[in-house]
Amino acid sequence: MKQTGLVIGGGLxxxxxxxxxxxxxxxxxLFEAAPRLAPVVRGFWRDGWYFDTGFHYTSGLGEGGILARVFRFLGIADALQVVRLNPQGFDGVRFKDGEEFLFPAEVSELRRGLAExxxxxxxxxxxxxxxxxxxCNGLPMLKLKPRSVPDAEVENAWRCSLQTVINKHIRDPRLGRLLSLHCLLHGVAPEHVPFAVHAGVAGLYYRGAHTLRGGGERLVEVLRATLLSLGVNVHCNAQVTAIKLRADRSIDGVCLQDGRExxxxxxxxxxxxxxxxGLLPDKALRPIYIRRLRSLQSSGSACCLFGYPKRAIPQLEGRNLYLEFDSANGQAPIYLTRGSGEAHSGVIAICPEVETDWNIPDYRERKRQRLVEIQQAxxxxxxxLARDICWVDGGTPKTFQRYANAPVAGxxxxxxxxDQVNPQPRTRVEGLFLAGQAVVAPGLLGTALSAFWACQEMCGDQRLREGLMTCQ
Structure with a gap:
């Protein structure tokens, strides 16, 4: 008889x-509180334009990459069209004084360009x-290897910040800003993010960046169809309100808001x-663990503008664009993308926000003002570039929090x-495991890796790793 696995949350x-x-x-x-699976990642349509709110580009989809292996193992690779971003420059940076720099998808070329x-x-x-x-090469999580004691350099990289490493090697402030620009990929400032996290995230992008034809919407629909074909029971509009435990404090099941169990x-x-x-009975978790979970800092959030191109925008064809401002004026870089770059792809401008609490009485007016400020910037x-885009809507951290059904923005x-220790996949409750961007790493790659580690811990053997390693 098959064992039952309950999965709370229908995001990636x-x-x-x-x-x-x-x-x-x-x-x-599988239980998802929203009417549809992965509401943030799937994006939305407006007046014939598609806005890919949650999936813009990723690493790990090149030949032999981790995500490529995951897609093949799940049987979805042939249903997805991988698009490589411009290898001569998958990300462009434009400074306020007009200087531009392209990030090529080859580490040796990137080093040469920066040195010149x-x-x-x-x-x-x-x-x-x-x-x-x-x-990056020494991180066990990126090699799908069982957790082990890393070498001294990797261990030290968890204890020092990206900014510390930049200060050690780099003197030019503009170069320092270029090397910390991709903090947007994990949402933590360079002085706070462990160098190991940044190396594991940005280091893979430097080796190749890809997107998917059809963007996040296509990925979610392919995953949904595949799950149904595998016999997964998908429940939307299914808010889990409690996790039930047996007398021995092990998992017994879940209760939904509509009364089903x-x-x-x-x-x-x-x-x-x-x-x-909040889902578990009292004393199921140790008080110190609960305090640790509730004290976890949120990653940075952002305000977004959504618009459509009035004509072709060469700067956004096959690449993304960062607008870098003089750091003295306090304006964070603004990231612009057209996602997969199809004819119906809208333009998204993402501006990191320091303030994440937008539950304020004059929210609508504050939202309008902030979006106008970003547009003016x-x-x-x-x-x-601004004249080539017609902005039609926007979102704030509160928007993303609502769509993600999350307790905080981020x-x-x-x-x-x-200054914090994120949770591991295994909990002290027998049969309960954690997955998500908070567990292993952020982004699409982080969701796949966290799922791998949680399921690997649950099954208790090497079947999953062995299956992934055989997928080329």
Whole structure:
């Protein structure tokens, strides 16, 4: 008789968990509170334009990459069209004074380009990227290996910040801003993010960046169809209100808001860690663990503008664009993208926000003012580019919090930063495991890796790892 695996949350982490468990032989019940799966990632349509709110580009989809292996193992690779972003420059950066720089998808070319632009820092550039490569290559989580004691350099990289490493090797302030620009990929400032986290995230993008034809919407629909074909029972509009325990304090099942109950001895919760204690009976978790979960800092959030291009925008064809401002004026870089770059792809401008609490009485007016400020910043920085875009809507941290059904705002859930310890997949409740961006790493790759580790811990053997390693 098949064991039942209960998965709470129908975002990408939940979808990957459900797929892994089904392939491992579990009977899977997947619960999503929203009317549709993965509401943030799937994006939305407006007047014939598609806005890819949650999936813009990713690493790990090149030949032999981790995500490529996951897609093939789940049987979705042939249904998805991978699009490589411009290898000569997958990300462009434009400074306020008009200077531009392209990030090529090849580490040696990136190092050469930076050394030509900043010759006085050539030696430091080499040292910085050598350290990025060594740490990235040494992270067990990226090699799907069982957790083990890492080498000394990797261990130290968890204890020092990205900014510390930049200060050690780099003198030019503009170069320092370029090297910390991709903090947007994990939502933690360079002075707070462990160098190991940044190396594991940005280091893989430097080796190749990809997107998917059809964007997040296509990915979610393919995953949904695959789960149904594997026999996964998908429940939308299904808010889990409680996790039931047996007398021995092990998992017994879940209760839904509509009164339904589901029995199962294994459960993976992919929700924000802040919400977990509220689903469990008193004393199921140690008080110190509850305090740790509830004290987890949130990753940075953002305000977004959504618009459509009035004509072709060469700067956004096959690449994304960062508008970099003088750091003295306090304006964070603004990231612009057209996602997969199809004819119907809208333009999204993302501006990181320091303030994440938008539950204020005059919310609508504050939202209007902030979106106008961002639009004006773009017009001031790059007036020609601004004239090619018609902005039609926007969102705030509160918007993303609502769509993600999260207790706090944050683009990547709980942050991975120096002064906190994020939860591991296994909990002290027998049969209860955690997955999501807060557990392993942020982004699409982080959701897949967290699902892998949670399911690997649950099944208790190497079947999942062995299956992934055979997928080329």
């Amino acid at each position: 982490s939940g979808l990957f968990c459900a797929g892994f468990l089904a392939l491992l032989g579990y009977r899977v019940e 632009r900043f010759p006085a820092d050539a030696e430091g550039i080499g040292a910085f990227f050598n350290q990025i490569d060594r740490v 589901f029995v199962g001895r294994h459960c993976i919760a992919t929700l924000h860690p802040h919400a977990l204690p 773009i017009e001031c920085h790059s007036p020609n 683009l990547y859930g709980a942050a991975h930063c120096l």
